[in-house]
Amino acid sequence: MIELFYRNLTKSEKNVLYLQGVMNELIMGRNIGKTNNTERACAENEKTSILTLTFRTLLINVLLAITLSVSAARLVNISPYMSFSAEKLVDRGDRFLKSNQPDSALVCFMLAGRKAESIRACTDTYAKAMLGQWRIFFFYYYDYSKAYAALSAADSAQGASPKVKAAVYSAFGNMYQTFYSYSSDTQLGRKATNYYQLSIRNQVESHSHDTETLASTFVNLADMCFWLHNANSALPYLRLVVKQGGSNEPSIRFCRLLSKALAALENGRTDEAVAALRLQEGDLPRLDNNRFALVHYQNLALAYEQKGDKQQAIACYSELKRCADANGGRDAVLLAYEGLMRLYEQAGNHGEARVFRDRYYCLRDSIMNVRAMMSINNIHFLAEIKKAEDTLNRMEERHDRMVTILAAAIILILAVSVFVVVLWRKNRILHDRNNSLYQRYQQTLRPSVKPQTGREAGAHDEELMEKIKNTMLADAGIFESGYSIDRLAASVGEKTRTVSETINRVYGDNFYALLNSYRIREACRRINAGGNTSRLTIEGIAHSVGFKSRTSFLNYFKRNTGITPSEYIRIRTGENEKQ
Numbered sequence: 001m002i003e004l005f006y007r008n009l010t011k012s013e014k015n016v017l018y019l020q021g022v023m024n025e026l027i028m029g030r031n032i033g034k035t036n037n038t039e040r041a042c043a044e045n046e047k048t049s050i051l052t053l054t055f056r057t058l059l060i061n062v063l064l065a066i067t068l069s070v071s072a073a074r075l076v077n078i079s080p081y082m083s084f085s086a087e088k089l090v091d092r093g094d095r096f097l098k099s100n101q102p103d104s105a106l107v108c109f110m111l112a113g114r115k116a117e118s119i120r121a122c123t124d125t126y127a128k129a130m131l132g133q134w135r136i137f138f139f140y141y142y143d144y145s146k147a148y149a150a151l152s153a154a155d156s157a158q159g160a161s162p163k164v165k166a167a168v169y170s171a172f173g174n175m176y177q178t179f180y181s182y183s184s185d186t187q188l189g190r191k192a193t194n195y196y197q198l199s200i201r202n203q204v205e206s207h208s209h210d211t212e213t214l215a216s217t218f219v220n221l222a223d224m225c226f227w228l229h230n231a232n233s234a235l236p237y238l239r240l241v242v243k244q245g246g247s248n249e250p251s252i253r254f255c256r257l258l259s260k261a262l263a264a265l266e267n268g269r270t271d272e273a274v275a276a277l278r279l280q281e282g283d284l285p286r287l288d289n290n291r292f293a294l295v296h297y298q299n300l301a302l303a304y305e306q307k308g309d310k311q312q313a314i315a316c317y318s319e320l321k322r323c324a325d326a327n328g329g330r331d332a333v334l335l336a337y338e339g340l341m342r343l344y345e346q347a348g349n350h351g352e353a354r355v356f357r358d359r360y361y362c363l364r365d366s367i368m369n370v371r372a373m374m375s376i377n378n379i380h381f382l383a384e385i386k387k388a389e390d391t392l393n394r395m396e397e398r399h400d401r402m403v404t405i406l407a408a409a410i411i412l413i414l415a416v417s418v419f420v421v422v423l424w425r426k427n428r429i430l431h432d433r434n435n436s437l438y439q440r441y442q443q444t445l446r447p448s449v450k451p452q453t454g455r456e457a458g459a460h461d462e463e464l465m466e467k468i469k470n471t472m473l474a475d476a477g478i479f480e481s482g483y484s485i486d487r488l489a490a491s492v493g494e495k496t497r498t499v500s501e502t503i504n505r506v507y508g509d510n511f512y513a514l515l516n517s518y519r520i521r522e523a524c525r526r527i528n529a530g531g532n533t534s535r536l537t538i539e540g541i542a543h544s545v546g547f548k549s550r551t552s553f554l555n556y557f558k559r560n561t562g563i564t565p566s567e568y569i570r571i572r573t574g575e576n577e578k579q
Contacts, residue, residue: 086116086125093132102140109133113153123159127168130154134171147175166202169195170217177224189228196221200237204244214241215251216289222259223295231262250283254292261299270307277303293323294332301339310343317343334363437562438571441524464502467492472518479519479546485511516556519545523553524561527572538565 084092093108109132116126130153137147154160154168176192179185196217203214218241222234238259242252261276277300284293301316317339324332337360344353471491477483488511489496500511507514523545536544542553557565 082111084111086112086129089115090125090128090132093129097132097135102136106133106136109136123157124161124164127154127157127160127164130157131164131167131171138171138175144175144179151175161206162202163206166199166206166217169199169202170220173199173217173220173224177220180224180227186228189224193221193224193228193233196224197237200240204240211244211249212251212287212289214244215249215255216291218255219258219291219295222255222262223299226262226266229266231259231266234259234262250286251289251292254280254283254287254296258295258299261303265299265303265306268306270303273303274300274307290323290326294320297323298332298335305339305343310347314340314343330363334360337363434563434567435571438568441561461502461506464492464494464499465506467494468499468503468514472515478515479522479544481543481546481548483515483546488515513556516547516552517560519547520557520560523557523565524568527569541565 089108089112093105093112096102096105096108109129113126113129113133116123116129130150133150134147134154137143137150141147151168151171154164155172157164160168173192173195176188176195180188180192199217200214200221203217218234218237221237222231225231225234238255241255257276257280261273264270264273264276277296280292280296284296287293297316297320301313301320304310304313304316317336320339321333321336324330324336337356341353341356341360344350344356468488471488472478475491477487485500486496489499492499503509503511503514523541526541526544538553539550542550547553547556554565557563557568561568563571
């Protein structure tokens with residue numbers, strides 16, 4: 001996997017990653033010539049202290065700045081292209097992009113955009129040029145702010161054809177879907193859905209759509225609707241796609257089967273979903289867009305995982321990785337590693353789970369490093385483009401600029417190192433405090449320990465509170481979201497008002513505070529017990545004990561234990577590993 005990832009990088013990116021490897025070995029005190037295992041190095045890096053990691057990152061960034069200032073000079077000689085028309089520049093940019101030369105492609109797209117904008121007659125050409133810039137900033141540089149600016153410029157092109165508008169809307173959908181995958185913000189997901197819908201409608205209106213492109217847009221729409229738990233909302237657009245492309249087209253059959261499978265998955269009909277997805281496999285070799293294969297194996301793996309067939313799910317995630325490696329889909333590789341890590345952990349194969357966990361974090365960190373690198377690269381790169389339009393080859397001040405960057409970086413390292421030491425000490429104190437709070441709360445989970453009360457209670461109050469306590473400990477109904485004080489009063493044989501007043505008088509708080517304290521106790525007990533609960537998300541744990549919202553669960557958990565759920569799980573996991 002690492003070798004495939006490395007082959008997909010540009011020359012400047014490879015230089016940076018080599019420097020990173022050298023710095024890692026130097027800082028960790030190893031002989032560079034004796035270290036060849038990239039994945040082992042990544043696993044060891046994960047265990048490095050905060051201070052060492054931060055210091056290493058700062059040193060790497062110094063070398064990145066030096067290396068990239070040199071690599072920025074290696075642009076295509078754009079002098080011959082200055083006389084090209086905007087249309088020809090867009091075409092040349094597409095060629096550079098297909099040959100994996102994003103820097104040169106960006107030069108062409110930027111020149112095309114400026115020429116088309118000055119003429120004010122090449123509306124489509126201008127939009128295509130800005131779309132080209134968007135693709136580079138979004139998929140190569142990971143500079144989302146510049147990507148959004150370029151896409152907004154393409155969208156603002158007045159009088160653009162429906163076909164070009166469709167491409168712009170599809171790009172907006174891709175961007176918001178990416179943001180949704182990182183944040184799980186439903187508003188971003190809905191924006192992605194709306195843009196995909198607009199794209200499909202515009203492709204249909206253009207009457208010059210490519211069937212596979214139309215189907216690919218629907219695939220993105222269906223996938224987004226599924227993650228928003230509304231797979232059936234894509235059905236009207238499926239009918240529209242089928243009407244335009246014909247039912248015999250492979251891409252159209254793929255869409256129909258995908259829609260059927262996602263609807264089945266959403267409703268828990270895993271066998272039906274697997275059957276529909278298996279029928280897609282015959283058409284995959286006939287589809288040029290690799291997006292179809294990635295979506296197919298991703299959903300098939302998910303279907304098998306929901307079905308409980310871990311072996312088949314592992315096989316599908318492995319195939320997803322293979323397809324992603326072959327087509328340069330690093331995000332899909334990450335998804336495959338995450339699924340394999342999770343499934344091997346569930347199967348009790350901790351060795352394989354650890355391998356894929358290390359690969360996941362290694363690749364993720366590599367991508368993040370490339371992203372950081374490219375943000376620096378863009379500064380120099382865009383500066384060179386501006387110079388090129390004036391003088392094309394004035395770069396004699398580069399040495400002085402590198403010296404300035406190096407000097408500033410050294411000063412920054414010294415300043416930040418002091419800050420990191422202080423921060424590390426504060427983190428150490430916070431860590432010890434959280435551990436102390438964790439141990440203290442463990443004492444309250446013992447059956448012999450009574451819950452704290454607010455005031456001294458009379459005989460009747462003590463008797464009633466004992467009944468309430470026994471009910472809270474014995475009745476699993478308290479973990480249902482609709483559990484009420486009326487139900488509690490009926491269980492203890494008292495009036496609702498009497499129960500409420502007694503809780504307020506003795507416990508010093510209201511019924512819901514008392515109820516949620518027992519729910520938090522149960523959540524902690526389930527986390528301590530491990531098993532299936534230990535693999536749930538925080539939202540899953542919250543819902544399992546009766547909380548409707550993540551926020552409410554977090555507030556009551558911190559109120560009762562003194563620490564956050566994630567910190568509690570971290571401390572508990574550390575204790576389990578020690579055992």
